[in-house]
Amino acid sequence: MTVEVTPQTFTFVSFDSAYILRIAQRLIGIFGLEDQNIRIDINETTPLGKMHVEFGDPIVINIQSGAFEDFSRPRQQSEPATTQSLGRILLKVSDRLSPEFADAPADEDLTLMQVAIWETYCVGRLSRHDIEINRQRWLYNFRNRHGFNDASDRAFEKIWNSDKLTWDQLQSISDTAVALAQ
Amino acid sequence: MADSKKPRAPFAPWDRRELPGLFSVEESARRVGAYKWCELKLFEALGGWIATVPELDVKMRLGAHCYKHAWHAELWHKRLPELREMNPDRLTVAPNEHMVRFIEALTEPEAPELTIEKLVGVYRVFIPHFISAYTFHLNNTSDITDAPTMRSLRFVLQDEFEDWRDGEMLIQSLIETPSEVDRATNHQASLEKILLAAGGITGSGTIGFNTPEHEGALI
Amino acid sequence: MRKFLPVEDLARDERFNQITMNDRMADQRTAITTDSRPSRAANRIVPSRADASDAARGLMHGIFVGEIQALEGAGRTCWDFTTGSEAPFELKLDMARQCWDEARHVEISCKLSDWMGSEIGEYAENTVLFQAACSNDPVLRLAGVNRALEGLAIDVFTTMKEFGEVAGDQYLEFAEDWMLADEVTHVKMGSDWLRKITENDPERRKKALDFQSVVDKLFSYGGTRSESQESPIGLARRFRELAGFDDQEIDVIADLSLAALEERKAAVLEAQAALN
Numbered sequence A: 001m002t003v004e005v006t007p008q009t010f011t012f013v014s015f016d017s018a019y020i021l022r023i024a025q026r027l028i029g030i031f032g033l034e035d036q037n038i039r040i041d042i043n044e045t046t047p048l049g050k051m052h053v054e055f056g057d058p059i060v061i062n063i064q065s066g067a068f069e070d071f072s073r074p075r076q077q078s079e080p081a082t083t084q085s086l087g088r089i090l091l092k093v094s095d096r097l098s099p100e101f102a103d104a105p106a107d108e109d110l111t112l113m114q115v116a117i118w119e120t121y122c123v124g125r126l127s128r129h130d131i132e133i134n135r136q137r138w139l140y141n142f143r144n145r146h147g148f149n150d151a152s153d154r155a156f157e158k159i160w161n162s163d164k165l166t167w168d169q170l171q172s173i174s175d176t177a178v179a180l181a182q
Numbered sequence B: 001m002a003d004s005k006k007p008r009a010p011f012a013p014w015d016r017r018e019l020p021g022l023f024s025v026e027e028s029a030r031r032v033g034a035y036k037w038c039e040l041k042l043f044e045a046l047g048g049w050i051a052t053v054p055e056l057d058v059k060m061r062l063g064a065h066c067y068k069h070a071w072h073a074e075l076w077h078k079r080l081p082e083l084r085e086m087n088p089d090r091l092t093v094a095p096n097e098h099m100v101r102f103i104e105a106l107t108e109p110e111a112p113e114l115t116i117e118k119l120v121g122v123y124r125v126f127i128p129h130f131i132s133a134y135t136f137h138l139n140n141t142s143d144i145t146d147a148p149t150m151r152s153l154r155f156v157l158q159d160e161f162e163d164w165r166d167g168e169m170l171i172q173s174l175i176e177t178p179s180e181v182d183r184a185t186n187h188q189a190s191l192e193k194i195l196l197a198a199g200g201i202t203g204s205g206t207i208g209f210n211t212p213e214h215e216g217a218l219i
Numbered sequence C: 001m002r003k004f005l006p007v008e009d010l011a012r013d014e015r016f017n018q019i020t021m022n023d024r025m026a027d028q029r030t031a032i033t034t035d036s037r038p039s040r041a042a043n044r045i046v047p048s049r050a051d052a053s054d055a056a057r058g059l060m061h062g063i064f065v066g067e068i069q070a071l072e073g074a075g076r077t078c079w080d081f082t083t084g085s086e087a088p089f090e091l092k093l094d095m096a097r098q099c100w101d102e103a104r105h106v107e108i109s110c111k112l113s114d115w116m117g118s119e120i121g122e123y124a125e126n127t128v129l130f131q132a133a134c135s136n137d138p139v140l141r142l143a144g145v146n147r148a149l150e151g152l153a154i155d156v157f158t159t160m161k162e163f164g165e166v167a168g169d170q171y172l173e174f175a176e177d178w179m180l181a182d183e184v185t186h187v188k189m190g191s192d193w194l195r196k197i198t199e200n201d202p203e204r205r206k207k208a209l210d211f212q213s214v215v216d217k218l219f220s221y222g223g224t225r226s227e228s229q230e231s232p233i234g235l236a237r238r239f240r241e242l243a244g245f246d247d248q249e250i251d252v253i254a255d256l257s258l259a260a261l262e263e264r265k266a267a268v269l270e271a272q273a274a275l276n
Helices: A017-030 A079-097 A112-127 A135-146 A150-160 A167-181 B025-050 B056-083 B097-106 B112-140 B147-174 B178-198 C021-026 C052-080 C089-116 C138-167 C170-197 C202-219 C237-242 C247-275
Strands: A003-006 A038-043 A051-054 A059-064
Touching (some): A017 A038, A051 A079, A079 A112, A112 A135, A112 A150, A112 A167, A135 A167, A135 C052, A135 C089, B025 B056, B025 B112, B056 C052, B056 C089, B097 B112, B097 B178, C052 C089, C170 C237, C202 C247
Parallel strands (some): A003 A038, A038 A059
Antiparallel strands (some): A051 A059
């Protein structure tokens, strides 16, 4: 199966498509996605860092350039940022392909709270693959969506430390945190 | 309750303050003017150095200390007219040319790799001399006539002790090799020699003269 | 130690990477959309934004480095000018006080950055703030730093305080409110000194206000700060009034900021047309 990165050369940013491809291939191997055709489209006209997946053949991952950027050196590529962003989105692809996530709403229908629990689940798992992650960053994001309280923090811990959750279980942890905080 | 008409002594039995002090109004004003000049030079230097030190913790400490010394300068500035010096600028002067040279030498280090020298000059030389000068003044002035100066001296000394401790700890944390110990001590020695010639913050007699012929003499 | 330190000599440890306004202008990408639908065009840093946490973290780092430069700028004003002949003693006392305040702000920003999961040096440091503090006239420096820069700080802290309030983040809200109180004092300090020093020198006052306007425009570059929801940072009218800006002055900054935003949008349209 194939993995492709577009564009091959960049105008607005100093990114290296071959480098992105190598990182993607490594992560695809880790997450067992070798049997999928995947294309990574990078939108270099915006410094934002949004990512979006279109399922088909190939699976198309749209990524804004900010997701791979070294913010301390604008327009330069960051290896950790590239790895983390690709890792997050590829784990999400992997989840979407599994029956445990059949009930997950479409991306455009996900609430901010749902986005946060899924992101936390992805990044928590990534952190156990020897990929450097700033845990506090994701805790802060989780708190922004679930509240700054103990119930929210307990929910974060549970999701962060889990490897085999279904969408329904994720949603239930989130619901419990919200209910307890009220 | 005691009889409110009953006469009481003006000084309670526990109040041991005495009237005489070592300093005349003029001498006290001269010293306060020198304090102001030195504190002014110190806060200017600390302010200037903030942008030249790369160490973040040092940068922030210098910012906080810059204000403290400015506040000291302000206290002395306000005290001068109360000591019959209606033109505070007249007495806001260096006690002698050696002190001017000291300030020049103190503020000479600028490069980012000279943080040790900057801190040594302030916290191992200048501030210990402030502590000495202020302590001498506090211990020798009149408890009664010069009480406003003493009140300021106590506030200022509190700051000086705290800043000295902050600075000394920063220096100790920055010195990591024997050659850096040498850098610190060599710089300290060179500055101390200039201050020795100056005679201290207020010039000769800053902390009195510890000889039999001066014993009990007014400055 | 020299008088007047050039911006490129600001001392930093290896975590920091400094960029200039020219570097920023060289980045042709933009977060501003030409989509006129309100939901798409809104860039204000609020919790309801999808990337709210990261946007807030980025802004907090900007505050952190901005506070360092404000600290350095105030410190240099203590040093660069001769007391009496070039700058009044009392003005220097105010600048020393500002040093302490800004040092505390750096400390607060460090703690808040930890809280939000950012690392020192994670984002580039734009040195434009210190450049505003490089004028060799103390009045211009006060206009640039205390009125333009600290005015921007009022806008930024208000945006962040509201962010904390809406998100339920009391830690952030508490700290921002304290910093906001200091900044209002600093702006007022600048306004008072500007009035006092130029009382009998209208030409110098005009020069200072013109300089402030240039700095204000620089800080509004790309529509970063304006009353439009398309700008990440709002214009804090109420706190600016408290700081001594009159309505007319605030209107001028509002117009200037909006013009910068429109300018940027036009540039985006042009760039997109060129691409197509």
